[in-house]
Structures are given as structure tokens and as C-alpha cells.
Amino acid sequence: MLMLTAVVALVAVAEGACPFAGRVSTGAGEPMGAKNAAHEAYVAGLGSVDWEAVRADIGAFLRSSQASWPADYGNYGPLFVRLAWHSSGSYRTSDGRGGVDGARQRFDPERSWDDNVNLDKARSLLYSVKREWPQISWGDLIVLTGNVAIEEMGGPRAGFCPGRVDDADGEDSLLLGPTEEQAAYAPCEPNGNCTTPLGTTTIGLIYLNPQGPMGEPNPGVSAGQIRDSFGRMAMNDSETIALIGGGHAFGKTHGACPDGPGPSPQDNPSDPWPGLCGAGSGVDAYTSGIEGPWTTHPTRWDNEYFQFLRDYDWQVYKGPGDAWQWRPLADENPTAPSADGAGRQPTMMMTSDVALKTDEAYAALVDQFASDIEAHETAFAAAWYKLTTRDMGPAQRCADNPDLPPPQAFQYPLPPSTTNLTNVSALALAIDEVFLTATPVSLVFRLAWSCASTFRATDYLGGCNGARLRFPPAKDWPTNAGLDQAWDALAPLKKAYPVSWADLVVLAGNRALRSASAAAIHDLPFCDGRSDATDGEGDEYLAPTLLGGVNETAADFKEAAQRSGLSIRDYVALLGARRSLGAATPPFHGNFTLAPEVLDNAYFNTLIDETWLPVQLPTGDVQYAPASGAPIVALTTDLNCLYDAELLALVQQYAADNDLFLADLSRAWTALLNADRFDKPSCLPSAP
DSSP states (O other), X not given: OOOGGGGGGSOOOTTOSSGGGSOOEETTTEEHHHHHHHHHHHHHHGGGOOHHHHHHHHHHHHTOOBTTBOOGGGOOHHHHHHHHHHHHTTOOTTTSOOSSTTOGGGSTTGGGOGGGTTHHHHHHHHHHHHHHOTTSOHHHHHHHHHHHHHHHTTOOOOOOOOOOOOOSSSGGGGGGSSSXXXXXXXXOSSTTSOOTTSSSSSTTSSSOOTTOGGGOOOHHHHHHHHHHHHHTTTOOHHHHHHHXXXXXXXOEEOBSSTTOSXXXXXXOTTSOOOOSSTTSSGGGOBSSSOOEESSSOTTSOOSHHHHHHHHOOEEEEEOTTSOEEEEESSSSOOEEXXXXXXXXXXXXXXXXXXXXXXXXXXXXXXXXXXXXXXHHHHHHHHHHHHHHHGGGOSGGGSOOOTTOOSOOGGGOOOOOOOOOXXXXXXXXXXXXXXXXXXXXXXXXXXXXXXXXXXXBTTTTBOSSTBOGGGSTTGGGSGGGTTTHHHXXXXXXXXXXXXXXXXXXXXXXXXXHHHHHBSSOOOOOOEEOOOOBOSSOTTGGGOOOOOOOXXXXXXXXXXXXXXXXXXXXXXXXHHHHHHHHSSBOOTTOOSBSSSOTTOBSTHHHHHHHHSOEEEEEOTTSOEEEEETTOOSOXXXXXXXXXXXXXXXXXXXXXXXXXXXXXXXXXXXXHHHHHHTTOOSOOOEESOOO
């Protein structure tokens, strides 16, 4: 790490040492610095928590049925496995949205999803524990309660990564749908055949329709939807089957009559989902409309689910809730106790269960887990931890506790940093020498931009820490064409100084901005300690989405800003820097300004002053040329900044005030470069 004594040799700036006080927001306007600070404060507060005492309180709670919502089989365990799963299962890799971090299932739209019927009762019940442990967030408590429920019923003790900070509202779930924002961003018509970026085939369900595709009991087609929807969470076949079998070892579905659950919390917040079958609870409860348990011991961990699925042939029929479900083709159907213990009830399967027999790879896993419960326990524990933790990002964000596993592959752990600089000034000046050669300043800036701009605040993945840009897939993205020259120019410095590639690229990006700025850009803090990954794993989900295509909209621009954790203002400032320095990347070509090695507000003025005409390229893509004939170009991304009132207001501000542009750019750039730093780095205010 950098020696703090070096600070005295550097030019101090008003912002102070580390950049996290910079005004960078996440979607709903919350400053990223404040969000990081809130996470650190929350994790620090967990240091006094006696986790074993919390687990004991949860265990006692799960065994205490309440008259307001009686526990099936006298045990709330299955209900809270469902709560934890449905809170976590909304996560999607396409844009990192969803998941249990933030506990947004407490708010619309998620709280009123069809798949979350009656989970409002679960959260109300759990408040008795939350009140006793107020320092634990809802998100952490929901996951831990699911973990304890599994263990209390005989299942494996799963890993636990506390550190979730609760959101104040459901703003960050709006793009999950069903909302106007989701319909504009990722429309799905008809609902039931939704594609990525949505994480589900059916809006309002976490994965797919359990009765079958579009409500038709077709197991063969359902199997394909299972692989597709679980794949959108980055779950492989083994993880998928382990999760389904583990979850369906417990509890039952509810469809006591065809009348349904009644109005949702969104439609009737004073009496949501009262249940229109009898008393509406207990044996009269309605959730999915499918009725019955999967196994004969719904509160005991075993592999009976897999054995039944494998050993029986299954027949489709309409259950009492008027929903498609399946029963064994056998002389005698295995039964379980009724939910109230007053009798017996036949077991059943859903179409999405029977589907597992129709797929060769899935059927092999069903057979394996039916024959080897230890194999299933191992697979389930790992998959459950991934399910409940994937949206938390790197393992550094997890608070210490007795159940915290070592970093897992899905967290993309990095090796220790190789940076050991004692004189950052020497390296900074050596980078400046690179710009005196044939290496354009704009190219080095684009290298740093491409490295850092993969970060997304939705699931804390990406960023320049790791310098994964050196490897496929990011290395081969068209937007990164031509960066080999920048890597080659920096290679001698990498060899000469004890610095990681990631730190070198970040510092070089800072120096490029300073070198290109006609006016003195505000000083750029440098926080070292980044390390280098050994592969590009994880970047397959992080390809840039603002490519300038003709169908791109202003809403796409704002969504990208939200996803990155930047305010709209900051994202426009960064666009100005990217357009000021360098040229368009394939399939487009041309410079955006007349001086592509100079950083100033000329881009904004040119964008406003010119009349832009479409030019169709041989590839079929469209870029824009000025009517004046000037040798510059614009893309749809740029023109959207003229057509959208909010973006235009910012373009006009920067066009009128170069100092404002550079000041905002300095803050936004510093925040972007350090957004992925969860290791509390030491920072130097600037370099000479």
C-alpha cells in the first residue's frame, strides 16, 4: 500500500483523501458514498451481535404457531424457506437487479407478486424477532431465518453472508415489473414468454409458471423454461436440481378452492390476500392454486422428493384450486399429514417438477440425488448460499460470523494486491512520458474507462479492480478494439514498478485526463491496492449496453447510469469525457470533436450547434454527420441527450461552463474508478 508520508509531497485538494465523499448516486438518488458508508456502519454494528442467540430465538419462533396465521404442521419452517427463496430468487445476471439485498419484497411491486401471495403474513410474523434484534436488517434476518428453518428441519447448515442494508422503498425493483418502467425497459408480451433482461419467464413469478408454460401442463417445454430461467441467475443444472429438490422437501402448496387469495397488498393494503376459501388460512389457504405436499414428511429433510419423482409415473389432473397438478399412477398414493394434523392428504407434483423427468441431464441428477442424500446435501448447501448471496458482490462485503464460508467462485475472489509503491509521483511522471511518445492520451483514457465502466451498483460486480479487461470476453468486445496499443505502452512501467495492472491503468487514466485538459482539471485522488485477476470470469455479464444503436433511447441511458451507481449528471459528464477524447468504436467510425486529444466542453457545444443528418453504414448501422460538413460524428446516444429534457439541461450547462464540466467530471471519474473498492483502500489526494 502507499506510504502515507508521500502525501506531503503532493498537491492537496479540498476534497481530502479518499474520494468516497464525492456525490455519486444510485438510481433513486442515494449518494454512492453514503451507501458505502451506510454499509460500513451497518457491518460495524453487527460486531456486537450474538449470532447463536439470534439463531436460538429464530428456532423458538419457528416452533410457535400463531392463531393469526397458523403454521402448517405446527412448524413455520417451510413458510420461511419460501420467504428467503422468493426474496432471493428475483436476482438476475442480465443487469444485476433483484435479490434479497435491500429487502425490497416489503414494497411494491415485489410484495404484490402472484408468487408472493401471503408472504406478507410471514414478514408480519417475523417482526417479533426483528423487534428483539433491531440492529439486524430485514434482508439479513430473512436469509438467516431461512437458513435456521432448513437446519431445524434436519437439513444442512448453510453459509451466511450478513451485510445487507435495507432499502427505504421499492424503487430499485421497478424494472422487475410489473410497472410502466419495466414495460418501457423490457416489455414482455405475452406474459409467460418473457426473455432477458427479465429474470423470469412470467412477470410476477420468480421463475416460471409451475402449472406449465402459459398455464398448459407440458413438462417437456417446462424443462426448457426451467433451464432458461435458472440460467438467468447463473445456476447450472446441478445447482438447479439441488435447489428445487431441497426447497420441495419442505411444506406444501395451497389451493384449497378455485376462488383465489383475494386482492393483493397493492389493491387492498388494509386487508391484503384475505383468502376466499373458508377461513382463508391453514387448510383453507390459497397461494399458487396448486394443492398438496410433495413428500410424506413435509417438515423433515430427506430425499423422498427425488425418489417419488423417479419411481412413479405421473398423471395430470385439476386439483381443488382448479390448477393443473400431477398424482402418481399407482394403486395407492403416498400421503402426508394434513396441514392442521386432523387427517391425511395425498402428495402431488407440479408440472415444473414432472418436467425434470423429461430432460436427460435433469433426470440423471434426480436419480443421483434420489440415491445419495449426502451428495444432495452438499450440492444444496452450496447452491442455497449462492442463491441467497449472489447479489451481495465480492466476499469483502460480508460481515464476519460463525457461518461465513471462504470466498466462493461466484464471488470472483481476487488474489492479494502486488502494488507496493513508495513513490507514486515517480510512476505518475513516468506515465506522462508515455504521452510524449506515439501513444495517444485518448487511448489510455479509453483503456481506463473500459476497465472501470463495467462496474454496476446493482450487484457490485465489475470495475477495474482485477483488470479483467486483459482477458476474454471483455478483451474482445468491439468497444475495446485497439486497446492493445495502450497495454503495450504501459507494459514497461508494469515491469519497472511494483504495481498491479489494475492500479497502473487507474493511475494512467487519471494522468490522461490531466494531460488532455486545456484547463487544470480538478485533482484526482489515487487509491491503490487493487489486484489482478487471473481470468475474465464474471465479465460475461457486464458487456456495455450503450452502443449507439439506432433503437437506443434516453431511458436506456438513464438505466445505464442507475445500474452503474452514478447520477444522471455524472453520467453525462463522463459521456462528455469519452466523446472529447478519441474516436467511435466499431461498427461506427470517426471523431466526436475536432480536437480528439483535448478535454474540454467542445463536444457539448458542437452537439447543440450542429444539425445532424443520418448516415447509413455498410453494416446497416446508422451514425450521424453534421450538415456543416465538419469531419465529426454523433451516435444515437448523443442525439438522445438533445431530445430528452433532463439530459439536454445538463448538456446546456456544460456547454456554457467548461469549469463546471471539469469539476463534475473530476468527481464522477474518481467515484467510478473507486466504486468497486470494498477493501477500505488508502488514498493519496493527487499526484503532481
